Amino acid sequence: MIWIELLVVLFFIFLGSKMGGIGIGYAGGAGVVVLTLIFGLDAGSVPVDVILIIMAVISAIAAMQKAGGLDYLVHLSESLLRKNPRRVTFLGPTVTYFMTLFAGTGHTAYAALPVIVEVSKEGNVRPSKPLSISVVASQIAITASPISAAVVIFASFLEPLGVSYLQLLAVAIPSTILACVVGAIVANKLGKPLDQDPVYQERVKAGLVKQKSVEAHKDTKEAKRSVGIFLIAIAIIVTYATIISKKVGLIENPTIPRNEAIMAVMLLAATVIALVCKLKMADIPSMSTFKSGMSAAICVLGVAWLGDTFVSNHIEEIKEAAGGMLNQYSWLLAVVLFFASMLLYSQAATTTALMPAALALGVSPIAAIASFAAVSALFVLPTYPTLLAAVEMDDTGTTKIGKYVFNHSFIIPGTVTIAASVLFGFLIGSIVL
Structure with a gap:
């Protein structure tokens, strides 16, 4: 029956990916109904902390966007890019990486994407080069952001194994930054x-390529x-997580745990911004x-719940079938996460659904952290919103989805970046942990 149940899980994941957007969350919930009521499995755990963290962080970001904060960040990024248009392939992903690191989404x-397109044309740089790696950088930075749901929930899985939140960040941030540099070098070599x-x-002859003039921008107070x-809210969160960690131990019995502190501080930030x-x-x-x-x-709710329902009911069979192989070839976890995330379309959902099982199978913390970046393979199927946006915004026609689906502009820079991050993760992890 386990194979039939696995096919049910894959069917609903495929159905959700075909529906697109929020549909993968809907289909995940439908899959839970089938597994529990028809196949008699016990319902898995609902990823409550992940969902609440996403809601709290997004509420603060939306308030900042309404206040003009995101426009201000884009203006700063545009100033940086226009000063060095020929280096846009390296500066573009730097901008999208740190915006994601800072915002958690x-x-x-x-x-930033339309700015990257215009600056590329100014510098006679093929827009597909910076756009491809910039989209990938915005995805992989999720696995290094101190306030992303994926990082926070993964940290909670690692803490019982003696790995702190700060140690996770100490490996994830430098390994993903270095990987993005490698990805940018590769992207810069692609295409005429x-x-x-x-x-x-x-397209130029047909009048389809437009060069927008620089518009005056006034940043408000x-x-x-x-x-x-x-x-300041992010600084408070990181500081609080540090002083309550077992490694530092300045507060041994905190009145509010780290996950709840993130939610509370983000809501506080939203309140202060609004006032x-x-x-x-x-x-x-409406933001x-x-x-x-x-x-x-919603996507995390449905998909992660579906995955946990299957895994929690068959953890022993999974250990028997895959435990030895993962222990011997720990890098295979990155391969599993890579292909899972291309279907689940969410770093948080992939982390919640698969990382507990991987750690239960005996995968070492170093291997798990090194493989963590592989949950960002959202670029493989050319249907992710930021990827599609990049294709649509490039009026030069250089950023495209190929005839055979997978031969699109993002696949090589993205795969190289994730592979490099896994490699750097093993190297840096062996030093930090």
């Missing part, structure tokens, strides 16, 4: 120069204040970050 990349591309030349408040910037509460749910974040919460 890769959806902030939407605001822009002025030699025949598709681009045809509210925008700057909202960014400052959000940064200081005098926001209308009715406008915040694009709020909509995408709440959709992500």
